[in-house]
Amino acid sequence: MKMNNSKVDSLLTGGESGELTDKQKRIVEAAIEMFSEKGFAASSTSEIAKRAGVAEGTIFRHYKTKKELLLAIVTPVMGNLVAPFIVKDLEKVLEKDYEFYEEFLEAMVRNRQAFIQKHLSIVRILVQEIPFHEELRGQFIEHVAKDLYARFANIVSHFQEKDELVQMPPSSVVRLTISSILGFFLARYIFLPEHEWNEEEEIEMTIQFIMNGVKAR
Amino acid sequence: MKMNNSKVDSLLTGGESGELTDKQKRIVEAAIEMFSEKGFAASSTSEIAKRAGVAEGTIFRHYKTKKELLLAIVTPVMGNLVAPFIVKDLEKVLEKDYEFYEEFLEAMVRNRQAFIQKHLSIVRILVQEIPFHEELRGQFIEHVAKDLYARFANIVSHFQEKDELVQMPPSSVVRLTISSILGFFLARYIFLPEHEWNEEEEIEMTIQFIMNGVKAR
DNA sequence: TACTTAAATGAGTGATTACTCACTTTACAA
DNA sequence: TTGTAAAGTGAGTAATCACTCATTTAAGTA
Numbered sequence: 001m002k003m004n005n006s007k008v009d010s011l012l013t014g015g016e017s018g019e020l021t022d023k024q025k026r027i028v029e030a031a032i033e034m035f036s037e038k039g040f041a042a043s044s045t046s047e048i049a050k051r052a053g054v055a056e057g058t059i060f061r062h063y064k065t066k067k068e069l070l071l072a073i074v075t076p077v078m079g080n081l082v083a084p085f086i087v088k089d090l091e092k093v094l095e096k097d098y099e100f101y102e103e104f105l106e107a108m109v110r111n112r113q114a115f116i117q118k119h120l121s122i123v124r125i126l127v128q129e130i131p132f133h134e135e136l137r138g139q140f141i142e143h144v145a146k147d148l149y150a151r152f153a154n155i156v157s158h159f160q161e162k163d164e165l166v167q168m169p170p171s172s173v174v175r176l177t178i179s180s181i182l183g184f185f186l187a188r189y190i191f192l193p194e195h196e197w198n199e200e201e202e203i204e205m206t207i208q209f210i211m212n213g214v215k216a217r
Numbered sequence: 218m219k220m221n222n223s224k225v226d227s228l229l230t231g232g233e234s235g236e237l238t239d240k241q242k243r244i245v246e247a248a249i250e251m252f253s254e255k256g257f258a259a260s261s262t263s264e265i266a267k268r269a270g271v272a273e274g275t276i277f278r279h280y281k282t283k284k285e286l287l288l289a290i291v292t293p294v295m296g297n298l299v300a301p302f303i304v305k306d307l308e309k310v311l312e313k314d315y316e317f318y319e320e321f322l323e324a325m326v327r328n329r330q331a332f333i334q335k336h337l338s339i340v341r342i343l344v345q346e347i348p349f350h351e352e353l354r355g356q357f358i359e360h361v362a363k364d365l366y367a368r369f370a371n372i373v374s375h376f377q378e379k380d381e382l383v384q385m386p387p388s389s390v391v392r393l394t395i396s397s398i399l400g401f402f403l404a405r406y407i408f409l410p411e412h413e414w415n416e417e418e419e420i421e422m423t424i425q426f427i428m429n430g431v432k433a434r
Numbered sequence: 435t436a437c438t439t440a441a442a443t444g445a446g447t448g449a450t451t452a453c454t455c456a457c458t459t460t461a462c463a464a
Numbered sequence: 465t466t467g468t469a470a471a472g473t474g475a476g477t478a479a480t481c482a483c484t485c486a487t488t489t490a491a492g493t494a
Contacts, residue, residue, distance in 0.1 A: 025256065041256055041258035044450075044451060044452080046450085046451075046452085055472060056453085057455085057473060061471065064453095066451095066453090077433075124348070128348055131341070131407060132256050141411075142411070168422075176397070178395070178404075178405060180404065182400040182404065183395065183398070183400030184392075186397045186399065186401075186403065187392075187396060190348060191357075192358070192362065205385075205389055210430070212430045261481065263482085272442060272443040272444060274443060274483085274484080275441080277484080278441070278442070296478065358440090
């Protein structure tokens with residue numbers, strides 16, 4: 001297996017069962033590969049088993065259904081999408097660490113980019129499967145999108161109060177900021193992954209672009 | 218059928234066979250619904266036939282394979298994604314109709330938004346299926362992405378020469394512009410379609426945001 | 435009206451699928 | 465070493481799938 005095992009270790013062992021058995025790891029790894037390459041619906045448990053080097057029945061020893069396997073893979077990653085925003089005493093952290101919105105923005109973009117890079121296949125699965133799975137979409141909206149918007153809006157308010165950002169509904173600043181970043185990440189990682197991207201330059205440019213778009217005038 | 222038939226008429230009859238028969242139309246409409254709701258792989262020809270009110274074999278009278286049905290649906294729409302940019306004598310059109318990049322941008326965003334709205338289900342299918350179908354992705358890259366970038370870059374150059382836009386590689390301006398718009402459209406139509414969007418306001422805001430990001434300083 | 439061609443049908447086909455379960459193998463404790 | 469529980473296996477199951485094709489129906493022409 002050429003798979004980078006840190007992908008399995010770092011996020012998928014936080015469950016109630018703790019450590020995954022070797023075979024379970026291989027099942028998860030094979031499923032991650034297949035789901036991201038072919039999509040959930042076009043990936044058969046038979047092929048996942050073959051790829052993992054286990055019997056098909058073994059998959060169902062560990063996961064009741066094929067869908068449960070999918071959810072076990074994407075749920076932790078989805079839960080972590082908002083991670084940088086879940087900080088106690090956010091105001092204090094902002095005051096201490098980020099004098100300007102630009103600094104916060106840069107830290108956040110780089111942090112999320114590193115996260116995406118690290119869990120690329122799983123993020124791909126998430127993006128690709130959300131339109132087709134009600135429970136996934138429901139979770140995404142309730143536990144990611146809403147939370148992200150609310151917390152991010154607080155951050156924007158913080159910098160608006162320092163007259164750093166343009167006076168506009170915070171949720172609008174959030175929406176514009178996220179759209180730009182999302183548009184870049186999706187093109188970069190989902191739609192045109194083979195394109196030659198100068199990542200560093202694109203990130204820098206995106207941040208400047210966003211800053212020019214939302215700074216106080 | 219509650220389906221708006223203009224979706225079938227306006228883009229899917231330009232083929233070599235001209236008019237579609239009534240049953241063919243119903244097959245296409247049912248397939249559009251199913252593919253966009255469930256994805257290609259999870260949509261069965263049996264269910265498409267049932268939804269269209271025809272026998273399953275009828276699908277294969279008109280389309281050799283299920284994949285051919287998919288391609289017949291998305292290919293015309295994909296070909297039209299670049300339509301606004303395929304104009305003879307582009308320079309003359311720009312000089313005559315668009316004094317500022319902002320005017321061009323607004324016209325283009327509204328035009329594409331109207332197009333997406335009109336062919337929403339098909340655009341959804343396209344976006345959802347591109348990661349899984351090599352030929353789709355190949356076509357998208359060769360006939361849409363590259364063309365769009367090249368032509369858009371010419372447009373940006375045009376306005377840069379008028380000192381209207383910041384001096385930066387045209388392809389970068391294109392990338393930033395498209396990322397913002399793409400991010401908005403994807404959130405609006407694919408990831409969070411149930412959210413209450415004030416479309417007019419969001420478009421206006423997005424255009425101002427982009428202009429602030431790329432206008433000459 | 436009869437004949438021919440085209441369109442549509444639906445039963446059938448071989449393959450594939452998610453999952454089950456009887457059996458086998460492995461791991462652990464006494 | 466023996467016994468028990470856990471993990472793993474792979475043949476089998478009922479259902480589903482994309483597609484075929486013999487037959488029926490519909491449409492058009494003379």
